[in-house]
Amino acid sequence: MRGIQRLFHNHQSNPRDMDQPLRIVIAKPGLDGHDRGAKVVARALRDAGHEVIYTGLRRTPEQIIETVRDEDAVLLGLSSLSGAHGHLFPRICETLREHNMGDVIVFGGGIIPEDDWPPLFEAGVRALFGPGTTSEEMVEFIATAVKRDDAGVGHGAGWHWNPSA
Amino acid sequence: MDAAKAGDRRALARLLSAIENGELHIQEPQRNDSDWKILALTGPPGVGKSCLLDRLLHEWVDHGLRIAVLAVDPSSPRSGGALLGDRVRMQVVDDVERKDSVYVRSVATRKTSGSVPLVVREMAFCLLDVGWDKVVIETVGAGQSEVRCAAVADRIVLVEGPARGDGVQAEKAGLLELADAVIVNKSDLDGAQRHADELRESLHLGHEEAPEVHLVSALHGTGIADVASTLLSVEQSTRAGRARWRERLLSHHERQLLQHIKFELLLSKIEEGLMSFDEAYAELRNGNE
Ligand SMILES: Nc1nc2c(ncn2[C@@H]2O[C@H](COP(=O)(O)OP(=O)(O)O)[C@@H](O)[C@H]2O)c(=O)[nH]1
Numbered sequence: 001m002r003g004i005q006r007l008f009h010n011h012q013s014n015p016r017d018m019d020q021p022l023r024i025v026i027a028k029p030g031l032d033g034h035d036r037g038a039k040v041v042a043r044a045l046r047d048a049g050h051e052v053i054y055t056g057l058r059r060t061p062e063q064i065i066e067t068v069r070d071e072d073a074v075l076l077g078l079s080s081l082s083g084a085h086g087h088l089f090p091r092i093c094e095t096l097r098e099h100n101m102g103d104v105i106v107f108g109g110g111i112i113p114e115d116d117w118p119p120l121f122e123a124g125v126r127a128l129f130g131p132g133t134t135s136e137e138m139v140e141f142i143a144t145a146v147k148r149d150d151a152g153v154g155h156g157a158g159w160h161w162n163p164s165a
Numbered sequence: 166m167d168a169a170k171a172g173d174r175r176a177l178a179r180l181l182s183a184i185e186n187g188e189l190h191i192q193e194p195q196r197n198d199s200d201w202k203i204l205a206l207t208g209p210p211g212v213g214k215s216c217l218l219d220r221l222l223h224e225w226v227d228h229g230l231r232i233a234v235l236a237v238d239p240s241s242p243r244s245g246g247a248l249l250g251d252r253v254r255m256q257v258v259d260d261v262e263r264k265d266s267v268y269v270r271s272v273a274t275r276k277t278s279g280s281v282p283l284v285v286r287e288m289a290f291c292l293l294d295v296g297w298d299k300v301v302i303e304t305v306g307a308g309q310s311e312v313r314c315a316a317v318a319d320r321i322v323l324v325e326g327p328a329r330g331d332g333v334q335a336e337k338a339g340l341l342e343l344a345d346a347v348i349v350n351k352s353d354l355d356g357a358q359r360h361a362d363e364l365r366e367s368l369h370l371g372h373e374e375a376p377e378v379h380l381v382s383a384l385h386g387t388g389i390a391d392v393a394s395t396l397l398s399v400e401q402s403t404r405a406g407r408a409r410w411r412e413r414l415l416s417h418h419e420r421q422l423l424q425h426i427k428f429e430l431l432l433s434k435i436e437e438g439l440m441s442f443d444e445a446y447a448e449l450r451n452g453n454e
């Protein structure tokens with residue numbers, strides 16, 4: 001062990017408890033070149049006390065998953081303006097499960113017609129936010145989701161955020 | 166730990182979170198080799214540290230090295246949150262030929278007052294222990310708080326941009342004193358050469374032995390190959406030994422205080438006038454037991 005010792009402290013909590021900031025990756029899959037919305041979301045989540053890793057434009061699902069993995073993110077927010085959500089969001093959810101990252105919580109935003117929502121929830125996306133969403137609502141979703149034990153993408157279809165409920 | 170050693174990146178990332186959150190403690194390993202393992206790349210925001218590091222990583226990986234990066238950005242003191250944006254610049258993580266030899270992890274400063282929390286040093290030890298050859302820490306900042314990076318790294322590289330017309334300011338002096346190498350980036354812009362000259366002049370004042378000043382452009386790649394190979398063998402400047410230990414002690418002390426279970430409680434008591442400053446400090450100094 002080259003002289004390294006590990007000492008465990010037991011008074012500390014796990015990172016899903018609210019006393020540590022949550023690590024959130026905000027990613028933009030697909031080919032459109034606008035990331036203003038994603039940056040606004042990133043800033044709002046920072047202001048709500050979270051640690052946000054922004055990945056830049058035009059990420060492939062593989063690149064996004066590698067970022068979530070290396071950064072040990074608890075949540076992944078996907079932004080889409082170009083209609084890419086239809087196949088990219090489910091593919092990202094599937095790849096997360098394949099890579100044993102089923103505890104990551106996935107949410108989406110951007111321009112996504114409500115007709116497209118059911119299959120995305122089906123794929124394991126836990127919330128979809130349209131252009132008019134307030135940051136309070138997003139923050140509330142995050143606080144709710146991390147407290148549940150069935151919010152990870154690994155649980156497949158099931159619970160999703162429903163602000164009117 | 167074993168999974169992380171076997172190359173499981175998710176296990177490694179989790180291990181680093183546990184260290185960052187204070188659940189796991191890694192002690193300083195005994196080392197007898199003299200080449201550096203942990204390098205700090207530091208300098209004012211926007212000078213191009215992340216872009217430069219991306220270029221260096223390409224070179225070092227092609228040299229056969231496996232390198233981990235801890236990219237530190239400040240937490241907002243008000244919300245406690247942080248925007249961690251260095252990774253966007255690191256194109257090397259998307260390069261199929263090289264990405265297996267690079268690990269990039271973004272780190273927020275959280276409650277630490279300086280530019281880099283001491284826990285980053287433990288994260289670096291962990292990365293070295295699971296088999297990464299070297300660790301580079303990118304830290305933001307300029308001025309006094311920046312000397313804190315001396316507490317976490319074996320070598321310090323100061324990155325600067327073109328001259329802004331105000332010469333070499335006094336608050337930079339402390340960091341210049343500690344730097345093992347200085348890089349002036351954006352050589353494609355006016356004023357870079359001039360700033361390199363200013364820095365050389367200021368470094369040589371009163372010192373016979375001064376770190377080298379390099380001029381590069383991370384944008385165009387000019388001068389990068391030379392700097393990449395020079396940095397691999399850069400020696401620790403002898404002037405800085407005592408100053409480094411000073412920073413390490415100060416960082417350690419601050420961390421002990423911040424880690425005290427009653428830190429926030431004592432803070433409130435002072436604020437509310439229920440306890441004197443000296444009493445609170447004495448209690449903090451007594452430790453958690
Ligand atoms: N002109 C010029 N711009 C550069 C160079 N290196 C980086 N930049 C730009 O400087 C800005 C900040 O770069 P970044 O690496 O994020 O700086 P950091 O805050 O020091 O990490 C970006 O817009 C880069 O494109 C360079 O060599 N020349």
Ligand SMILES: [Mg+2]
Pocket residue numbers: 214215216250251303
């Ligand atoms: Mg940077």
